[in-house]
Amino acid sequence: MVTMSDVARAAGVSPMTVSNVINGRPNVGEPTRAKVRRVISDLGYQVNLTARHLRAGRTDSIALIVPNFNGYFGELGDSLASMLQPSGRHLVMVSTSAQVDAELEAFSAARLRMHDGAFISVAGLSAEQVARLDCPVPVVLLGERTMPNALDHLQLDNVGGAKLATQSLIERGCRTIAVLGGASNREWDMPFMRQEGWRIALEEAGLSADPDLIVPLQHFSSEEAMGELASVLERRSIDGVFAVTDTVALGALAALREARLSVPADVQVCGFDNLESSRFAYPGGLTTVGPLHDELPRLALELLDRRIADAEAPAQHVVVGMRMYARATTR
Amino acid sequence: MVTMSDVARAAGVSPMTVSNVINGRPNVGEPTRAKVRRVISDLGYQVNLTARHLRAGRTDSIALIVPNFNGYFGELGDSLASMLQPSGRHLVMVSTSAQVDAELEAFSAARLRMHDGAFISVAGLSAEQVARLDCPVPVVLLGERTMPNALDHLQLDNVGGAKLATQSLIERGCRTIAVLGGASNREWDMPFMRQEGWRIALEEAGLSADPDLIVPLQHFSSEEAMGELASVLERRSIDGVFAVTDTVALGALAALREARLSVPADVQVCGFDNLESSRFAYPGGLTTVGPLHDELPRLALELLDRRIADAEAPAQHVVVGMRMYARATTR
DNA sequence: CTGTTAGCGCATTCAC
DNA sequence: GTGAATGCGCTAACAG
Helix, strand or coil: CCCHHHHHHHHCCCHHHHHHHHCCCCCCCHHHHHHHHHHHHHHCCCCCHHHHHHHHCCCCEEEEEECCCCCHHHHHHHHHHHHHHHHCCEEEEEECCCCHHHHHHHCCHHHHCCCCEEEECCCCCCHHHHHCCCCCCCEEEEECCCCCCCCEEEEECHHHHHHHHHHHHHHCCCCCEEEEEECCCCCCCHHHHHHHHHHHHHHHCCCCCCHHHEEECCCCCHHHHHHHHHHHHHHCCCCEEEECCHHHHHHHHHHHHHCCCCCCCCCEEEEECCCHHHHHCCCCCCCEEECCCCHHHHHHHHHHHHHHHCCCCCCCEEEECCEEECCCCCC | CCCHHHHHHHHCCCHHHHHHHHCCCCCCCHHHHHHHHHHHHHHCCCCCHHHHHHHHCCCCEEEEEECCCCCHHHHHHHHHHHHHHHHCCEEEEEECCCCHHHHHHHCCHHHHCCCCEEEECCCCCCHHHHHCCCCCCCEEEEECCCCCCCCEEEEECHHHHHHHHHHHHHHCCCCCEEEEEECCCCCCCHHHHHHHHHHHHHHHCCCCCCHHHEEECCCCCHHHHHHHHHHHHHHCCCCEEEECCHHHHHHHHHHHHHCCCCCCCCCEEEEECCCHHHHHCCCCCCCEEECCCCHHHHHHHHHHHHHHHCCCCCCCEEEECCEEECCCCCC
16 A cells, blocks of 8 residues: 555655645645645555544544434435535444444444544433443434433424324314324333324314324334234224324325225325425325424534534534425325 | 553553453453453543554444435445344445545545445446546445446346336236336446336337337436426326336326326336335335345345455456336236 | 564654 | 654564
């Protein structure tokens, strides 16, 4: 491998001058600069980013650490990547496969230090585990869960969004609304918060939040959702489904089709997330709730850049408002 | 930050002994090992992976460099990430936003050297540009394009898959089949190869490959696909659509719905990729072609591990066979 | 079993 | 405008 010293020797200058040329520092004479440039390209020299990082402490990379690459997080990654482009930084996405031990490792100080900053989305860790995290670089939490600690935190309005979704189903005539992907425990995690929104909306409308209509899921996949809703449909009749994610809603639509129920005539469906692909779901787009387009990545980047600029700034907790995207799975 | 020397000093040993403990090397006495372990945890020490990389030349990370995170590549990333888990390696995904300059930078020796190996999916670079790539670590090309060079290369059978898709539409009665996302030029890139499969299938069946039925796309998004197919439907009638990706097919289904055409009665649709979510598309899953489940990531990892084991092994070009997944968008 | 020496490739500091 | 010295934190090779 060709190093900076090799270039320096070939150009008849010191390594430091090569470094100055590469980093565009001013105090190098034009002839020297040109000479060095030539040698660099002749030798095909490229900086060793690892050595630079060790020495200068900068990587120009930002990490996005999430439970999986597909669906919601993939879209988020694409948005963030394009937003980082102008500043010359790179987004690298890392998946924890939604496993607690993989999360702990990916969130470790050692791994975080590989980047200039990180967005981390916690799936399995408890609030206490997150509070114990040692973050050697600026970190913004993209959280479903409520995180009682000193990190910057961007959170979707889970309860509000779920309430909005459920209310719109009620307004459009639903009376028996299942929550697909409801809570399997009492923790304030994503399923529980979205279920809370469902419960509150029902109760405010004078309807009862029937526990029999809470359908917990393990993986929140379309396939699992389809199967679980199918079992519900075998034992009782419903006229609305609030799916806790758009991916889950996709499975719900499939189950309803199998059961020969018409959407939105017999059963109305509302999702959560507003995925790009949801606009193209049958029969003319999935009704769903979500933040304004690109609002979440924009705010996330603002939080991170603020933290990078001032490591001592007080931690901010920002809640992203949700709005309705009424499409064809509701009347 | 606490370094290895800090730990060594506090434990009354040399840095080398700390290193030996951390890396689980055998020749450390049990009492010393225990002592060092205690100090490490007391001080909250964590290895500096950058320094380790500089010194030892190993990162335990594999890069997956792709045009975007969403859809097909997101699914691929999830598969590869779980396959790498057992060997203790981590997948990091990097997006080039499908831009040529971003691709050149992401594929640069400097960036590749940050990892123990890389899977790279070329979107914009020409074969000559790829041939000039300087790869300082093992690299496997995941390519649509035919790449005439010395790198290991895993390629979908684009022509064969497209032919299979088109043949199945013909067998099921289609006579006027549009290729949505066809070629906009004469290069052997993904759209051109899939269009070739379409052309060959038609001609083998004694049908003509009408250029008017070739619908080029720029971004291969559902939205663009929907708009472009809508214009086609305004000017002529068709009874089949071969969409060059499942994402494009989703847009096609939406356009057909808007035009009040029934799928599969009036128009049949076949995609390409077999995305997870395609199984849940209306009306009972999208008919599509794709490799066997996880065959592509499995073969890709085999190629990479072979290359890691033997840098001098001859380059392999592997073509992944395609099969039909007949679902409800065809009769 | 443990310690010493040396250096990975770069950039900060300061001298010329 | 340019160069020499120094060290970021770690580990390979060897000495004891």
